[in-house]
Amino acid sequence: MHLLIPFSVCLVLAATAVGQKPHPCESPPLMVGRASVIYPKREALVYERVTYDALGKRIRLRAQGVEHNQSFYEDVLMLFREGVVYQISYKNQTCTKKPMDMPFQPIEIPQDATLQSQIILGSSSGPGQGLLVNNWMGEFPGQKVKYYMMFTEFGCIPVSTLYTSHEAGLILLSFFDIVIGIEDPQDFIPPDFCETRRVDNELVVTDFFEALKKN
Amino acid sequence: MHLLIPFSVCLVLAATAVGQKPHPCESPPLMVGRASVIYPKREALVYERVTYDALGKRIRLRAQGVEHNQSFYEDVLMLFREGVVYQISYKNQTCTKKPMDMPFQPIEIPQDATLQSQIILGSSSGPGQGLLVNNWMGEFPGQKVKYYMMFTEFGCIPVSTLYTSHEAGLILLSFFDIVIGIEDPQDFIPPDFCETRRVDNELVVTDFFEALKKN
Known part of the structure; x- marks a missing residue:
């Protein structure tokens, strides 16, 4: 019994030490925020307002x-469970x-990331001065x-992600003004004037940039 | 007298409102930290350990x-008051x-900056999650x-600065791990083996990249 005490102390210390090394993590499942995308190969610069629901697999x-x-x-609503994307124009x-x-x-760090x-962005010398x-x-396998x-x-x-590939070049995705939670659950409900439209089976959307394309 | 009270309240409110708009500021005069420089035109990527003293106008x-x-x-020591730079090799x-x-x-935001x-980098939803x-x-005149x-x-x-010009292209300077104060005041004193060397009057250093050059 006496031997067990130092052993368990060692275990606790070991757990603390392991706990200090950052591990890949998954972001909160419900978030709203802003993002910017810089994509030099397409000469594209995009600002986005994002509503993100990882539980319902929905993005607006x-x-x-x-x-x-x-x-x-x-203005696009992506419903991944249904496999549909709505391109909406209120105007x-x-x-x-x-x-x-x-x-x-x-939105997560892959388990095999290094x-x-x-x-610290900024400084640790004063409150509110650093992050x-x-x-x-x-690499995606x-x-x-x-x-x-x-x-x-x-x-x-998430703060920023830089993707590089021979095919696409650089894509820089930056996030900011993130709030945990969903401000407006109606963001995920298509407006009334969407309901009667048929699915156009010819054009299948396979990436985010396509989802933003009208044609 | 009674009229003065609402007037002074208005003044205080106005001062608060003006105070909420960010104004160009100057960074703390004493800082240590790290910086990275990405300079595509020179195909240069540099990591620096910086010791900064705006009071004595000295940078290591x-x-x-x-x-x-x-x-x-x-390893360079720049003494701007004396107008000299030391290139040091302890090895x-x-x-x-x-x-x-x-x-x-x-290190400051120019007074005429817009x-x-x-x-918020990150999120304002939880402590330690955002900046x-x-x-x-x-534009520099x-x-x-x-x-x-x-x-x-x-x-x-400072977090980051992007400079763009027709001549130099892009230069991205990022700061991190900033601590207010000087960790080691000896950073600004040339080592003993510097004292006897003469000033080479032929080569005048005029920019940071030149200061890092041996030849």
């Missing part, structure tokens, strides 16, 4: 941006429902896409 | 990086003292260099 994006010198505004009271063949990708560094973040890197991800240590909030 | 940089596929390590016990014709540029946006920062932009600066709202700590 209100995106405005520039691609090849053409500005655009798109024109129009709505296009398209099939979507794209797996829901939760911790590059833990840094402790972890930098991760890795089979796709030859390398990623560099920055997430907060506390709360596992 | 320990830089390691890659330029045109060649890796380098440099070889060598030290080169060069004249420097470069004004000391404190506030682009105030954002309130201000984004500024402007005469030099046609545009800048985009991110500083923390509290403490005026």
Whole structure:
């Protein structure tokens, strides 16, 4: 019994030590926030208002941006469980429902990612002056896409992700103004004028940029 | 007298309202931290350990990086009041003292900068999950260099600065792990083996990248 006490103390110490090393984490399942996407190969710069529900596998994006010198505004609702995407225009009271063949990708650090560094953005010298973040890197298997991800240590909030691949070049995705929770659950309900439209089976959406395309 | 009370209340409210808009600020005069520089035109990627003293106009940089596929390590002490830069090698016990014709540029937001946006990196939903920062932009007069600066709202700590000009292309300077104060005041004192070296009057250092160059 006496031997057990130091042993259990060692176990606790070991657990604390292991606990200090950051581990891949999954972001909160319900979030709203803003994102910017810089995609040089498509000459695209996009600002998005994002509503994210990993429980219901639903994303609402209100995106405005520039691609090849053409500005655009798109409002899309992606329902991954149903496999459909709605392209909504309140101004024109129009709505296009398209099939979507794209797996829901939760905002998370892949389990096989490598911790590059833990840094403080700003300073740890005063309250409100700094943010402790972890930098991760890795490669998506089979796709030859390398990623560099920055997430907060506390709360596992995404800050930025850089994707690089031979095919697509660089894509820089930055998040900010994140709030945990859903401000308006109606963001995930298609407006009334969507209901009667048929699914156009010819055009299957397979990536985020396609989802933002009218044609 | 009775009229004065609402008037003074109005003044206080007005002062509060004005106080809420971020203003250009100067960073703490004494800081240590790390910085990274990405300079695509020179194919340069540099990591630096920085000791910064705006009171004494002194900077110590320990830089390691890659330029045109060649890796380098440099340790330089820049004394702007004396107008000299020391290039130090403890390993070889060598030290080169060069004249420097470069004004000391404190870390600050220029007074004529324009506030682009105030954002939260990460989230404001939980403690330690977010960082309130201000984004500024402007142009250095005469030099046609545009800048985009991110500083923390509290403490005026630099986070990143992007410089763009037709001549130099893009330069991205990022700061992290900033601590207010000077960890080691000896960082600003040239080592003993520097004292006897003469100033080479031929080579005048005029920018930071030159200061990092041996030849």
